[in-house]
Amino acid sequence: MFTKIPCAGESTAFxxxxxxxxxxxxxxxxxxxxxxTFNAIMIWSVAALVVMIAAGLPEHSFxxxxxxxxxxxxxxxxxxxxGLLAYILxxxxxxxxxxxxxxxxxxxxxxxxxxxxxYAGSTWFFKKWPYIVIALAPVVIWGIVLAVLxxxxxxxxxxxxxxxxxxxxxxxxxxxxxxYMVSRMPSEVLATDSGTAMNFYMKK
Numbered sequence: 283m284f285t286k287i288p289c290a291g292e293s294t295a296f297x298x299x300x301x302x303x304x305x306x307x308x309x310x311x312x313x314x315x316x317x318x319t320f321n322a323i324m325i326w327s328v329a330a331l332v333v334m335i336a337a338g339l340p341e342h343s344f345x346x347x348x349x350x351x352x353x354x355x356x357x358x359x360x361x362x363x364x365g366l367l368a369y370i371l372x373x374x375x376x377x378x379x380x381x382x383x384x385x386x387x388x389x390x391x392x393x394x395x396x397x398x399x400x401y402a403g404s405t406w407f408f409k410k411w412p413y414i415v416i417a418l419a420p421v422v423i424w425g426i427v428l429a430v431l432x433x434x435x436x437x438x439x440x441x442x443x444x445x446x447x448x449x450x451x452x453x454x455x456x457x458x459x460x461x462y463m464v465s466r467m468p469s470e471v472l473a474t475d476s477g478t479a480m481n482f483y484m485k486k
Contacts, residue, residue, distance in 0.1 A: 377402035401477025421454035
């Protein structure tokens with residue numbers, strides 16, 4: 283739980299180290315404890331998975347991914363597995379880059395074993411729109427990169443790259459949910475994010 287005791291911390295145009303006077307806790311989202319929200323996000327992820335596979339099938343056959351020598355298929359599968367693992371790190375790295383950009387301070391990184399969630403976090407209090415940018419940056423940036431790679435890939439490689447794009451979209455379910463919630467909050471809201479739990483503050 284982050285302190286809201288005023289202090290003489292640094293601040294930028296986008297965030298401050300300490301909660302300003304007159305602010306109080308407005309809402310809290312903890313994805314490791316709110317089972318209803320966590321389950322809803324998982325359902326959304328599965329639905330997005332089904333939709334994305336269905337969207338890819340009319341133009342790209344699964345069989346094309348195996349229409350090559352066995353050795354090449356195994357190399358592609360291994361490369362895809364490495365790509366999926368690398369994506370998790372790159373996703374959080376983008377969160378971290380934008381946290382650093384808005385605060386000038388290093389973010390924290392970690393992995394929650396209970397929920398299976400990797401995360402980038404910060405103890406700074408972010409204004410509304412910078413927080414939304416931090417939340418959406420990975421899915422947008424990597425979504426564009428992966429979409430370009432998919433469009434340029436030979437047919438036999440499409441599904442190996444598209445699998446990472448599917449992970450990009452489905453894995454961002456939590457970010458999209460939080461963005462939706464924050465977008466409905468008043469403009470003066472301040473947000474702090476440990477990576478798995480988010481506190482939102484408003485003026486009394």
